Amino acid sequence: MSDHPNTGNGPAVAGYRPDPPETHPPLDFPGYKSTALRHPKQPLLLLPQTLTEITGPVLGGDLVRPDDHDLTFRHRDDPIGQKIIVFGRLLDSDGRPIPDSLIEIWQANAAGRYRHIGDRWDAPLDPNFDGVGRTITDKQGRYEFVTIQPGAYPWGNHHNAWRPAHIHFSVFGRAFPQRLVTQMYFPGDPLFFQDPIFNSVPEAARPRLISRFSLERTKPNWALAYEFDIVLRGRDATPFEEPHHD
Amino acid sequence: MTEQLPTTPSQTVGPYLHIGLDWDRYGRFVVPEGTAGSFRIHGEVFDGAGQRIPDALIETWQADPDGRFDHPDDPRGRVPGFRGFGRSDTRLGEYSLHTVHPGVVPGPRGAQAPHLDVSVFARGMLHRVVTRLYFPENEAANAADPVLSSVPVHRRSTLIATAEPGGYRFDVHLQGDGETVFFDV
Secondary structure, eight states: OOSOTTTSOOOOOOOBOOOOSSSSOOSOOTTSGGGTTTSOSSOOEEOOOOHHHHOOOOOOGGGOOTTTTBTTSSSSSOOSSOEEEEEEEEEETTSOBOOSOEEEEEEOOTTSOOSSTTOOOSSOOOTTOOOEEEEEOOTTSEEEEEEEOOOOEEESSSTTEEEOSEEEEEEOOSSGGGOEEEEEEOTTOTTGGGOHHHHTSOGGGGGGGBOEEOGGGOBTTTBEEEEOOEEEOOBOSSOOOOOOOO | OOOOOOOOOOOOOOTTHHHHHOOGGGGGBSSOTTOTTOEEEEEOEEOTTSOBOSSEEEEEEEOOTTSOOSSTTOTTOOOTTOOOEEEEEOTTSSEEEEEOOOOOBOOTTSOBOSEEEEEEEETTOSSOEEEEEEOTTOHHHHHHOHHHHTSOGGGGGGGBOEEETTEEEOOEESSSTTOOOOEEO
16 A cells, blocks of 8 residues: 555555446347447457556536436426436445436437437427436435436337337446446336347346336326436455566 | 345447537546646547447546546545546547546556546447557556556557647547457456
8 A cells, every 4th residue: 555656566456346247238239230330349358457447537516506407497497298206326236325426317308309419300399308417426325306208219220110218327436447328217118129229238137227116206296206226336345466477 | 245236237328428428628628728738639439330430429537647546545545636537529520638648557467557548438339348548658668567568469559549749649449440459347
């Protein structure tokens, strides 16, 4: 620990456990056509975790304003659609809450259209909905957004292809290996079976992408509620030792 | 060993990542404009057909000029105020970041040459990929760097930026000729 950074001896640091196999989708997934030219063909090389990897950005402050978690709040009128509360906890795989972590979300409006110049889907834009939110997890790793139920929308991947309703989530966790971008889906969506992006995930892991309806967190005469916990990699039990150099 | 919670799978950022991940100019400034010694790193992201990708996102993470991080897990103590993080999309054809040279970072296999950790996200990528950026002028340090040394010699150049007036160029090739080395972190 007392070694000077330039002597070459690193401090003992506890790294982050690899995700178990059958967690993430493969980079090459022919059912999702756009992966064809966008996946590395060479095997990934193992990057030993050093100080660069066991640290990561601590974000917040001027990036997040107090109302950024409420996507229904920032225009003169309410957006079209069913209001929902999306809430949950950010945890590591040891069950420890991850506080003070930036969570960013983005989504389509109730008609399934994104406020984006590239979205040509012939559904109306909603002048009262931007589809973007941010928040910081609290000391217990909890977060909450207020938004509207996004719509499904067609896309060009295959004949009659539709994306199930989803909300994009971006989280940082505490360290570089925990960085994750994922999508939250809604229970019982009839479009799951034909969606290659959802089905790229190993079957046993797919339920982890589906939120849970929460009657207890609904607000009477106002909003439905869905719970979505996000679990990031946990830490190795012990710091690794300085290996001998040959 | 106690029971572990199953981790959440990754999904693509999709084509409309700019809605949620756009920090406008703020994201591009790892250090404030005008910081002494600061420079620009920019580059393009290419697919396997050699086409420039306009819906990718680059994120960088680096030490400060002394090789330290503003993070509670840096055992040498935090360096308050050095964010160390950059984010830029490729809507305009390339990404662009404004930063300073990171210092030497200690590692379990010896001193590491100055480097940036780089994440690449894009439509068509179901999981981010990770690479590293090294600087061309640090020839001796790069030769001794434990990570760079672990890369086959003929592929090392994909991890070394090119010097140019005002900074550096660092292109990412997801596939094909000159495919960038990506790491499993």
